[in-house]
Amino acid sequence: MLEILQNLDRRWIFLVMFVAVAVPLIMGTTFPETPSDQVLAVFDAVDNLPDGSNIVMALDYDPASAGELQPMASAFTRHCALKKHNIYFMTLWPPGINMIEGSINILNEEYPETYKGKYGTKYVNLGFRAGNEGVIKLVVEDLKKSYTTDIHGTNLDNIPLTKNLKNIQQVDLLANVSAGYPGSQEWVLYGSSPFDIPTVVGCTGVQAPIMLPYIPDQLTGMLAAIKGAAEYEQAIINHYPELAKNPKAKEGLVRMGPQLVAHVLLISLIVLGNVIYFLERRQGTA
């Protein structure tokens, strides 16, 4: 038995991991989530604003991390839409433009009465600009030095939402969803922190420890990984029960099923690996 385990082909492990992720995903298993204090801080930051407040939504990620971050971006979008907030979309990542399109589709398809046909008055897409933190430094001080037009080439002076916007210090909240550099940390260092712009972020699990030191003074709250997204979705559903009927509003909750099984599998593999290791040590082969 020990010999079989010692020489176990790693493809068997890959197969077990595939099944562990696929089965709960296909079955759509969900578990109840209790929003943590950090997630509730994010929820309150969006929800406590008066209806129709101005929010910058910076979506700095690409399809590689969409599995982890798209539910957050969608949840932010839905929450803002429920509050009828005005949204300024922008990105520091070239593929982020397509991620923004996903959020705009949510606005148009799920909240048509508030957003459909209201480009420029309820939401605007500023698109991508090269320059990483250089762009952040400009938009917080002089937006039109970095963005003279929106993504469609329309001059910002001709768009009602941006006509009188000198910089994003004038907005009520900055919401960033980020997969790395440039992203949440740069927004805090160059945007929110020097100018006291209320900021909430959603980031990957790997980034979470990097962002923790900024909470709560420089960062109001953080959604960390798919767990954070699921808790945020639960917090929104708790306050807006009508959203429970929308399966798209539970993307994060659905993904917690595979996460649970995968984590349990990982722990089982660690334990099994260590049992083999200690048996080998006893036999003097390790």
Added chain:
Amino acid sequence: MKRTVPLLISAVTGFILIGTAFIPMFEEWGNDAMAWFNLLAAFAFILGGGNLLKMQLQKISAQQAGWGYAAVTLIAFFVTLFVGLAKVGVHPNAKFPEFSWSGNYLEVGSAFWWFFEYIFTPLSATMFALLAFYISSAAFRAFRAKNTEATILLIIAVIVLLGRTYASEWLTGGFPNEPIFGEGGITYSDFKLDHLSQIIMDDFTTPGMRAIKIGIALGVASTSLKVLLGVDRSYLGSDQEA
């Protein structure tokens, strides 16, 4: 000359940008400098494209191992560039119907959109998802409790892995909120996995990261000053090139 001019540009720009943080009259200069920086960053994409071409063409011309992949990279690069620039499959903007190129290059159904949705997105997601398989293999073969430090790391990993899922509720959700010893002390519920996971993040990870960040910040400040004062010239290349 080749060294003096870049040194001068770095020093002047750097000190102006530092000045903008403290002197309001310099603020506009700082914004102008950032606007130039952003323009340069945009041109860096062209430089990146040129570098990609150079490297891949070198591989193909030298018939290096795996040169076929270089050819695939170049074909993908040019095809994507073409469909994006030529706006293949894009309808004219309703405001300017007479201009066939006036539509949005990301229009749903266009060739560029199709490439992004059905090639780039699934390939990127697949590459990222492969991590799960490598981690599971590593968990089995590499995460061994070989010494005290590794054992502590493993225990913490197990707590965080379980604490971040509903397993914590299954395993420890029933722990009562009653003191273990006397009144007002540690309770059983303090040992719930999600609570332990949060303690690890708040009381160990966060202070550790703060310490690291303060160290990095001091290092960045010191290195930046050395660059601005011309003490550190390594970014200009080796002395032989000067």
